[in-house]
Amino acid sequence: MSHAHSTTDRGPAPAALRRPQRSAAPKRIGIHALLIACALFPALPIVWMASTSFKPNGQVFDWPPKLITSAMNFDSYAAIFADGGKLRFFLNSYVVAGSVTVLTLLVSVLAAYALSRYEFPFKRALNVLIISVQAVPPITLLIPYFGLVVTLGLYDTYGGLILTYMVFTLPYAIIMMTGYFNTLPRELDEAVMVDGAGPLTVLFRILLPISVPGLVSVGVYTFMIAWNEYLFALTLTRTNEMRTVPIGIQLLMGQHSYDWSQIMAMSILGSIPILVLFTFFQRYFLSGMSAGAVKA
Known part of the structure; x- marks a missing residue:
């Protein structure tokens, strides 16, 4: 009896033990995705400039715009x-x-x-x-x-x-x-x-x-x-x-x-x-x- 009494008087388990630990992977993926987006945004004009330099002048304003076309040249x-x-x-x-x-x-x-x-x-x-x-x-x-x-x-x-x-x-x-x-x-x-x-x-x-x-x-x-x-x-x-x-x-x-x-x-x-x-x-x-x- 004394043994059972001692185990029941310990109180509730800590919250950290009762709650399953959430994985940090989604948060890490979100941060990396945001950083990649921030890096790509200023690079887009440079990529478009490089793409346009290889296009014939008549294809520069084609719609929808394309980074790569079959007529690209030097x-x-x-x-x-x-x-x-x-x-x-x-x-x-x-x-x-x-x-x-x-x-x-x-x-x-x-x-x-x-x-x-x-x-x-x-x-x-x-x-x-x-x-x-x-x-x-x-x-x-x-x-x-x-x-x-x-x-x-x-x-x-x-x-x-x-x-x-x-x-x-x-x-x-x-x-x-x-x-x-x-x-x-x-x-x-x-x-x-x-x-x-x-x-x-x-x-x-x-x-x-x-x-x-x-x-x-x-x-x-x-x-x-x-x-x-x-x-x-x-x-x-x-x-x-x-x-x-x-x-x-x-x-x-x-x-x-x-x-x-x-x-x-x-x-x-x-x-x-x-x-x-x-x-x-x-x-x-x-x-x-x-x-x-x-x-x-």
């Missing part, structure tokens, strides 16, 4: 590669974007090193000025820069585009590289200077090799800005020999008809450099952006 790409004028657009973009990236990295590294490691008069005012330039909407400077470039004799030249783009890429690059250098301990500089090394030796032999993520993030961002820029490239150039890829795409839009297949093919070709950069340097880009933002 004619649009062949027409672009066979046209020296269109290839010139790509050459101009590579020259301008590459030059802007290299010069921006060089100048921003020197400026960021000085701002990070030295104290000098008006340093705070200079920082405020750099941030203020970054905050100015570029479109408000279009007419002043047009007049300045014409006055300097740089209209319709590589130099005019490169110098103009650097005005917009340098503030961001200096801010990011200053923030990245601030994360590096000053003991590195002091240890090398004890052996008689100068500031430039410290910068180029010690700090830059360990600042690759910051350099990559700034370089990718700078190249992307210079490669995709449209408004200043349209305003500061006159001849097709100096036009860049965004302007070349716009020139394919005729007054009465659009060659959609070539427009999309040229857009795909114009997107490849940015996609390649992000694919190969994504890890450095993300780490450099986060490190520079923490201490900027």
Whole structure:
């Protein structure tokens, strides 16, 4: 009796034991389905652009729309590669974007090193000025820069585009590289200077090799800005020999008809450099952006 009494007095079993555990599989499947949908949604325009680049112009607006048709071909790409004028657009973009990236990295590294490691008069005012330039909407400077470039004799030249783009890429690059250098301990500089090394030796032999993520993030961002820029490239150039890829795409839009297949093919070709950069340097880009933002 005492044994039976003791077992019945233990009270009701805990709720976790009485209720069957629900499987987490439906919830996990739902989350994955939502993530896939969110990933596919921004990819749809790119997929449609790629599909259209292979279609004859007459099938672009077929209803119902089809991603793949029996008449798909490479004619649009062949027409672009066979046209020296269109290839010139790509050459101009590579020259301008590459030059802007290299010069921006060089100048921003020197400026960021000085701002990070030295104290000098008006340093705070200079920082405020750099941030203020970054905050100015570029479109408000279009007419002043047009007049300045014409006055300097740089209209319709590589130099005019490169110098103009650097005005917009340098503030961001200096801010990011200053923030990245601030994360590096000053003991590195002091240890090398004890052996008689100068500031430039410290910068180029010690700090830059360990600042690759910051350099990559700034370089990718700078190249992307210079490669995709449209408004200043349209305003500061006159001849097709100096036009860049965004302007070349716009020139394919005729007054009465659009060659959609070539427009999309040229857009795909114009997107490849940015996609390649992000694919190969994504890890450095993300780490450099986060490190520079923490201490900027």
